[in-house]
Amino acid sequence: MNAKLEAFAALPPFLFTWTTFFAAGTIFFLLRFRRRLVQWSVRDLFQTLFPFDPLRSKSFHADLKVYVIRKLTDFIFLAPGTAVWAMVATATAAALGTWAILPTGAVPGLSGILVVAVTLTLLGEFVAFGWHYAEHKVPFMWELHKVHHAAETLNPFTNQRAHSLVLVGKYSLKGLVGGVPSGLFMHYWGFSLVEVLAIGALANQLLTISTLDALRHSEFPVGFGPLDRLFISPHMHQVHHSSLEVHWDRNFGSNLSIFDWMFGTAYRPQKGEEIVYGIYGLDEQELAKYYTLKGTYIDPVVKSLRCIRDAVIPRAKHPEVLAERLP
Structure with missing residues (x-):
């Protein structure tokens, strides 16, 4: 097995x-x-x-460019999150060993493996939900997340269309949250960190495949019927990409929909419901700015930093405003 x-x-x-x-x-x-x-x-x-022209679609070309770049660079931006997870897990295991709060050396068996898998999966899904929710509500995070929502067509490559800096923050947070129970499992059952991470990764892969993640960024409106109460179906995620007001800020979950239902952000689309992809308020010309490498990687960072500045420094004290007041 x-x-x-x-x-x-x-x-x-x-x-x-x-x-x-x-x-x-x-x-x-x-x-x-x-x-x-x-x-x-x-x-x-x-x-x-492909209900669009792959040869002419600038949105599709942007998906391809980002996909290739991420395949070459993701390991760099994922490294901080992995390091955080390792440090938190190791520190937790060491602390538990020092304090002797829990016994150690228990035989995990299948039940132990299932506990690790379910715990890390639920925590990972909750962190992903919370992070995604914040990306839509916090201005400086939204500027980076716009890169993903600027897509005017959906295809499997769109799944990778995201600013690389997002990986640093998102997976560092996952490391902080997931590192604590990982350390507990390492102490109690004697798992190594690699084994804990492998169990979590395999559980996530099984969940991702079984919930048809490959179709979430497609134009096949597949729903799960009553199971939409548990899982994010492809159709539910396609609605998340819609620029229509009725669909704003809906279905933030990655694979599970339970947190959307808990926090009131779940939306089950009707069969044949209209969906318009893109970002509300941006026309084709403005969306096209996100299809260049500059518009994908540089401009979002500049806009994000401006949002942080505006939140910290009153606008009246901005250098450009002060310069306008000079005689």
């Missing part, structure tokens, strides 16, 4: 992503063909998979 789990964990994520995406697209094509909405042709199949 361990060998099978290790083999599963070693499979590249893009394999699950694109297999799920093309399988869903083929099913949608067959359903549309049955209803005589499309013809039996490669062209119509392609248009079902």
